[in-house]
Amino acid sequence: MQQENVHLRMDSNEESFLQGVKDCVPTLLGYLSIGFAAGVVGHTSGLSVLEVTLMSVLIYAGSAQFIIAGMVAAQGSIAAIIFTVFIVNLRHLLLSAALSPYFRHLTAFKTVIIGSLLTDETFGVAINKTSNTRALSGSWMNGLNVTAYLNWILATMAGAFLGQWITNPEKFGLDFALSAMFIGLLVLQLIGRKKLARDLIVILCAVLIVVGFSTVTSGSVAIIIATVSAATIGVLIERWK
Amino acid sequence: MEIRWDILAIIIGASVATFLPRVLPLVVLSRLQIPDLAMRWLSYIPVAVMAALLGNELLMTDGKLTSLRDNIELFAALPTFLAAIFTRSLLGTIVVGVVSVMLLRLFF
Numbered sequence: 001m002q003q004e005n006v007h008l009r010m011d012s013n014e015e016s017f018l019q020g021v022k023d024c025v026p027t028l029l030g031y032l033s034i035g036f037a038a039g040v041v042g043h044t045s046g047l048s049v050l051e052v053t054l055m056s057v058l059i060y061a062g063s064a065q066f067i068i069a070g071m072v073a074a075q076g077s078i079a080a081i082i083f084t085v086f087i088v089n090l091r092h093l094l095l096s097a098a099l100s101p102y103f104r105h106l107t108a109f110k111t112v113i114i115g116s117l118l119t120d121e122t123f124g125v126a127i128n129k130t131s132n133t134r135a136l137s138g139s140w141m142n143g144l145n146v147t148a149y150l151n152w153i154l155a156t157m158a159g160a161f162l163g164q165w166i167t168n169p170e171k172f173g174l175d176f177a178l179s180a181m182f183i184g185l186l187v188l189q190l191i192g193r194k195k196l197a198r199d200l201i202v203i204l205c206a207v208l209i210v211v212g213f214s215t216v217t218s219g220s221v222a223i224i225i226a227t228v229s230a231a232t233i234g235v236l237i238e239r240w241k
Numbered sequence: 242m243e244i245r246w247d248i249l250a251i252i253i254g255a256s257v258a259t260f261l262p263r264v265l266p267l268v269v270l271s272r273l274q275i276p277d278l279a280m281r282w283l284s285y286i287p288v289a290v291m292a293a294l295l296g297n298e299l300l301m302t303d304g305k306l307t308s309l310r311d312n313i314e315l316f317a318a319l320p321t322f323l324a325a326i327f328t329r330s331l332l333g334t335i336v337v338g339v340v341s342v343m344l345l346r347l348f349f
Contacts (some may be wrong), residue, residue: 007267010324015299017333020336025332026330026331026332027331029335033339046262047242050244050282051244051245051248052293054244055255057251058255058256059255059256061259064255064258064259068252068255078247078254080253081251081254081255082251082254082259085254085255086258087264089263091262091290092259092262092263093262093265093266093269094290095263095286095287095290096263096264096265096266096267096285097266097267097270097283098265098283098284098287100267100269100270101271101275101280103267104272106271108268111264111267111268112264112268114263114267115266116263116264118263124287125331127287156300160251164284171338171343171346172337172343173339173340173341173343174338175342176314176338176341177335177339178298179295179298179314179318179321179337179338180321180337180338180339181331181334181335182291182298183318183321183338184325184330184331184334184335185291185331186292187297187322187325187326187329188329188331189287189288190288191268191326191329193288197341199288202285202288202289202292203288203289203292205289206288206289206293206342207265207292207293207295207300210293210296210297211296211297211301211306211324214297214301215305218304219301219304221298221331222293223290223293223294226292226296227286227289227290227291227293230288230289230292231282231285231286231289232282234282234289235278235281235282235285238281
């Protein structure tokens with residue numbers, strides 16, 4: 001009985017807001033450097049510190065913010081910019097759908113809050129945690145999401161503010177932080193799932209398809225096509241066996 | 242320090258465009274019983290999307306394959322993968338990746 005109590009208490013610690021904050025820490029450096037780079041690029045393309053900050057608060061999507069900076073500098077039309085942002089972030093449909101089974105116990109309002117702060121990195125951390133559970137705690141997810149969100153806002157503000165003195169952030173390899181983070185999240189997934197052979201086939205297909213399609217369409221459309229087809233191939237292999 | 246009207250319009254439009262895809266599946270699908278086949282499909286999404294993002298990031302530049310000679314990031318990915326496999330730490334992986342790129346750019 002006593003042992004059971006101890007076990008329960010550990011469970012609730014594991015699911016607290018604070019634990020979510022702690023689980024976010026390893027990803028902070030990655031998004032700090034990307035956010036900083038996004039702020040620098042925003043500044044270079046003529047956006048004010050306030051505009052860059054407002055983008056981070058309301059849009060909160062690195063790829064979208066890089067695209068807006070680029071298209072504003074190139075004087076793209078408002079409608080074209082918004083549409084491009086929409087296409088690039090369509091992959092969030094898949095991330096959001098993949099997490100949905102783990103938040104059945106929450107109210108609709110709470111899932112809106114969680115979804116509105118969902119990113120590639122918080123998705124990666126959350127989905128790794130699902131390998132040994134059927135439900136995720138709402139407060140844990142909020143701790144994870146809010147930490148990543150504040151880190152992002154501060155990083156882009158700092159980048160926009162200090163952007164005037166930084167000419168070459170690439171020299172320090174900071175632009176690689178995003179790829180390195182995806183590598184880490186991918187490997188942790190593979191280790192957690194224990195379906196290595198099938199997963200490696202899915203990875204190979206995703207890479208080949210994304211390369212093939214990004215020669216004929218934009219990178220973000222290619223990413224969606226590759227994700228959908230590679231996941232389908234994974235299911236088909238499973239069925240055949 | 243100001244916010245221009247056209248930039249504000251872009252920010253508001255783009256914030257709706259990023260909000261909807263993030264929120265709708267979570268709200269709608271978490272209320273439904275998802276069939277087993279769909280669940281299996283969803284279980285492959287994380288691996289597939291990370292691989293697609295990486296493939297695009299490491300191999301392509303402006304819709305073309307990056308030439309192997311100039312692709313420092315691809316070479317840096319090797320120690321980064323090893324760091325991920327052996328440390329199983331996200332932070333360790335990112336540090337090894339960033340330092341690898343920094344060193345490779347310093348020497349090549």
